[in-house]
Amino acid sequence: MSIAAPHHLHRDQRQHIERLARLDTNAQVAAQDVNPTIQRSWLRCLNEYKLDPTQPRPARVVPHHTLIEHRDAVDELLNVARAGVEQLYSQIARLNYVLLLADCRGITVEFRGDPGQDAALRRAGLYLGADWNERFAGTCAVGTCLHDGEAIICHRQEHFDASHIALTCTAAPICDPHGNMMAVLDISALNSPKASESQNFGLSLVTLYARMIEDAYFLQRYRDTLVIRFDTAREFVHVNGRGLIALEESGRIIAANSVGRRLISAHQQRWPSWSNTLQLSLDALFDGEIADILAINRAHFDKLCAFRARANDTTYFVSLLELKRAPREAAKVSAASLPAPLARLGADDPAIRNVQRLALRLCDETTVNVLISGETGTGKEVVARALHDSSQRRHAPFVAVNCAAIPEALIESELFGYAPGAFTGGHPKGMRGLIAKADGGTLFLDEIGDMPLALQTRLLRVIAEREVVPLGAQAPCKVDIRIITATHRHIDTLVAQGAFREDLYYRLNGAQLSLPALRERADQHQLIRRVFDDLVAERADDRPAPSLRADAMSALLAYSWPGNIRELKNALAFALMIADGNEITVNDLPERCLSQRITKPRLEPDEVSTESHALAVLLHQQRWNVSAVARLLGVSRPTIYRQMKRQNIVPPHRQS
Numbered sequence: 151m152s153i154a155a156p157h158h159l160h161r162d163q164r165q166h167i168e169r170l171a172r173l174d175t176n177a178q179v180a181a182q183d184v185n186p187t188i189q190r191s192w193l194r195c196l197n198e199y200k201l202d203p204t205q206p207r208p209a210r211v212v213p214h215h216t217l218i219e220h221r222d223a224v225d226e227l228l229n230v231a232r233a234g235v236e237q238l239y240s241q242i243a244r245l246n247y248v249l250l251l252a253d254c255r256g257i258t259v260e261f262r263g264d265p266g267q268d269a270a271l272r273r274a275g276l277y278l279g280a281d282w283n284e285r286f287a288g289t290c291a292v293g294t295c296l297h298d299g300e301a302i303i304c305h306r307q308e309h310f311d312a313s314h315i316a317l318t319c320t321a322a323p324i325c326d327p328h329g330n331m332m333a334v335l336d337i338s339a340l341n342s343p344k345a346s347e348s349q350n351f352g353l354s355l356v357t358l359y360a361r362m363i364e365d366a367y368f369l370q371r372y373r374d375t376l377v378i379r380f381d382t383a384r385e386f387v388h389v390n391g392r393g394l395i396a397l398e399e400s401g402r403i404i405a406a407n408s409v410g411r412r413l414i415s416a417h418q419q420r421w422p423s424w425s426n427t428l429q430l431s432l433d434a435l436f437d438g439e440i441a442d443i444l445a446i447n448r449a450h451f452d453k454l455c456a457f458r459a460r461a462n463d464t465t466y467f468v469s470l471l472e473l474k475r476a477p478r479e480a481a482k483v484s485a486a487s488l489p490a491p492l493a494r495l496g497a498d499d500p501a502i503r504n505v506q507r508l509a510l511r512l513c514d515e516t517t518v519n520v521l522i523s524g525e526t527g528t529g530k531e532v533v534a535r536a537l538h539d540s541s542q543r544r545h546a547p548f549v550a551v552n553c554a555a556i557p558e559a560l561i562e563s564e565l566f567g568y569a570p571g572a573f574t575g576g577h578p579k580g581m582r583g584l585i586a587k588a589d590g591g592t593l594f595l596d597e598i599g600d601m602p603l604a605l606q607t608r609l610l611r612v613i614a615e616r617e618v619v620p621l622g623a624q625a626p627c628k629v630d631i632r633i634i635t636a637t638h639r640h641i642d643t644l645v646a647q648g649a650f651r652e653d654l655y656y657r658l659n660g661a662q663l664s665l666p667a668l669r670e671r672a673d674q675h676q677l678i679r680r681v682f683d684d685l686v687a688e689r690a691d692d693r694p695a696p697s698l699r700a701d702a703m704s705a706l707l708a709y710s711w712p713g714n715i716r717e718l719k720n721a722l723a724f725a726l727m728i729a730d731g732n733e734i735t736v737n738d739l740p741e742r743c744l745s746q747r748i749t750k751p752r753l754e755p756d757e758v759s760t761e762s763h764a765l766a767v768l769l770h771q772q773r774w775n776v777s778a779v780a781r782l783l784g785v786s787r788p789t790i791y792r793q794m795k796r797q798n799i800v801p802p803h804r805q806s
C-alpha cells in the first residue's frame with residue numbers, strides 16, 4: 151500500500167498510518183513489537199474489512215430509534231447489569247474513565263461518563279449509541295473483544311483508526327449461560343499514561359465485573375431452577391463461588407457459567423465418551439451421588455459439601471441454591487400479617503419494612519405523636535392515611551392540612567376556627583376549624599416546618615390540653631385527635647435557627663418514620679408495577695389493559711426520580727395518555743425520564759443532605775425553568791419561588 155497520510159493530521163496520527171501501511175506490506179516485521187491479537191485484528195481490518203488507514207473516520211453514533219432497538223434486544227441483561235455498571239463506574243469515574251456496555255453487534259447500549267466532558271466524549275465515540283464494531287471502527291477493545299471473545303486492552307496506537315489513538319480502552323466479554331457472547335463491558339479514557347502496563351489493573355477490574363454481571367444474569371435466568379455454586383476455596387463458595395451450574399432435579403445439567411463450562415469441557419476432553427451425549431449429569435461431572443448433592447442444605451451445618459471433579463481430580467466445595475419458591479411463600483406470610491393499608495406501602499425494601507413494623511406498633515398508640523420525614527412525593531401523606539386506616543379510628547375523619555399551602559393570614563382561622571362575629575367579613579355563624587373537624591379521628595399536618603411561630607405556640611396548647619379555642623371564642627372545646635405531622639425539611643436545623651419551637655418539636659416527634667427516596671428503594675420494580683396497575687385500574691373506560699414493556703421498565707428503573715412516587719405517577723399517567731398501542735414503550739415516557747440515561751450525574755451523599763443544594767441542582771438541570779422544576783416536583787411555581795427565596799438561591803441571570 152502506498153503511504154499517503156493526509157497532511158492535516160497530527161504527527162502521531164501520520165506516523166501511525168505509515169506504520170500500518172508498512173504492516174500491510176511486511177507483516178512479519180511489525181509482528182515483533184505488537185501484541186499478536188492486535189496484529190491479527192489489524193490484518194482483518196486491512197484484508198477482510200478493507201478499511202483504509204489513511205482515511206481516519208470520526209466516531210459513528212447510531213440514531214435514537216436504532217439505539218432503542220438495540221437496547222430492547224438486551225433489555226433483560228441491562229436490568230441485571232445496572233448495579234454492576236453503577237458500582238464499576240463509581241470506582242473509575244474519579245480516574246477520568248468512562249464506562250461502556252456494548253451489545254453483541256458493538257453498539258453502546260449503556261454508558262456512564264462525566265457530563266462535564268459530554269462534547270469531547272461524543273466526538274471520541276465514548277457515548278451512548280456509539281458503534282464500536284471492528285468492521286466499522288477498526289481494531290478497538292470492544293470490537294476486537296467481540297471478535298475474539300477474550301478480554302483485551304487496546305491502548306493508544308494499538309487502535310487501527312488514527313482518530314482513536316489518544317484513547318485507552320479495556321474490555322471483557324459477557325456471555326449467556328450457553329457461552330454465546332451477549333455484550334462487552336468496557337472502560338475507556340480520553341487521555342491516558344503512555345505505558346500500556348498502566349491498564350493492567352483495569353483489565354482485572356473489568357473482567358471481574360463482567361463475570362459478576364454474567365453470573366447475576368445466570369442466576370436471574372435460572373431463578374426457578376436448582377443451581378450449584380462451587381469453588382476450590384471453601385471460604386469463598388457462599389461469598390463468591392466462581393462456578394455455577396443449573397440442573398434438573400434428575401441431575402441433568404441444563405447450563406453453566408464460564409467457569410462451569412470450562413470444567414465441563416475439560417471433563418469431556420478427558421472422558422470423550424461423554425462428549426457424545428448432551429445429557430451430561432452432575433454425578434458424572436463430580437464423583438458423588440446426586441442425592442448427596444440435593445441434600446447439602448440439610449446434611450451439612452455450613453451448607454457445603456466437598457466433591458472431586460472427574461475432569462481434573464480437583465476437590466471442589468459445592469453449595470446448593472434451592473428454588474426461589476420457598477422464600478416467596480415466606481415473604482407472603484410476613485406481608486399477610488400486616489393490615490392491608492400498611493402492606494400496600496411497599497414490597498421488599500428494608501427502610502419500608504421498618505416503617506411498616508413501627509407503624510403497626512403505633513397505629514393505636516395515640517398518645518405518641520408521629521413525625522413522618524422524607525423527600526417530597528415519597529408518600530408521607532399515604533403513610534399517615536395508612537396509619538389512620540389501620541387504627542381503631544379508621545371510621546372517624548382523617549383531616550389533612552398542608553401548612554405550606556394555606557396563606558399565613560388564613561392558617562389560624564382554618565385550623566382553629568372562629569366564633570360568630572369574631573371578625574368582619576367572617577361567616578355570621580362562625581366556622582369550625584380543621585382541628586375540631588378531626589375530632590375522634592386523625593389530624594395530619596403536612597409541611598409542619600412551614601407553620602408560623604405564633605401558631606406553633608397555640609398548637610402546643612392543643613397537644614398539651616387536648617382542647618382548642620376558636621378565634622374570638624370565650625371557652626375552649628375538648629378534642630380527641632391523633633396528631634401526625636410530616637416534613638421534607640430538617641426540623642432540627644429550623645430549631646437551631648430559632649424558626650421552630652424546640653418544645654413543639656419534641657412533642658411532635660414522639661416517633662419518627664423516615665421514608666426512603668424512590669431511587670433508593672429496593673422494591674422499585676414492584677412499586678412501579680403497582681402504581682402502573684393502579685392507574686390502569688382507575689381508567690374509566692373498558693379499553694384492554696396495556697402492558698408496560700421491558701424497555702420502558704428499564705428506563706424507569708434507571709431514572710433518579712427527584713419528585714419520587716408523585717413524579718413516577720405523573721410519568722406513567724402521561725405515558726398511558728399518549729401511548730397509541732396496547733403497550734407502553736420507552737418512547738411514551740416523558741423526555742426527562744430518559745435524559746439521565748446518557749450521562750447520569752450522581753450527587754454525593756453529603757450534597758444531597760442539604761436541601762438547598764438539591765433544589766439548586768434541579769434548577770440548574772432544568773436550565774432555571776421554574777415551571778419545569780415545579781412540574782417535576784409536583785408543586786406550584788410560587789412554592790418553588792418561596793423555597794428559592796428561603797434558601798437564598800438566585801438564578802444566574804439575576805446575579806449582579
Ligand SMILES: Nc1ncnc2c1ncn2[C@@H]1O[C@H](COP(=O)(O)OP(=O)(O)OP(=O)(O)O)[C@@H](O)[C@H]1O
Binds near residue numbers: 531716
Ligand atoms: N406506597 C405507595 N404506593 C402507591 N402510590 C403511592 C405510594 N406512596 C405515595 N404514592 C403516591 O405518590 C403521590 C405522592 O404521595 P404523598 O402526597 O403521600 O407524598 P408526600 O411525601 O406527602 O409529598 P409532599 O412532601 O409533596 O407533600 C400520591 O399520588 C400518592 O398516591
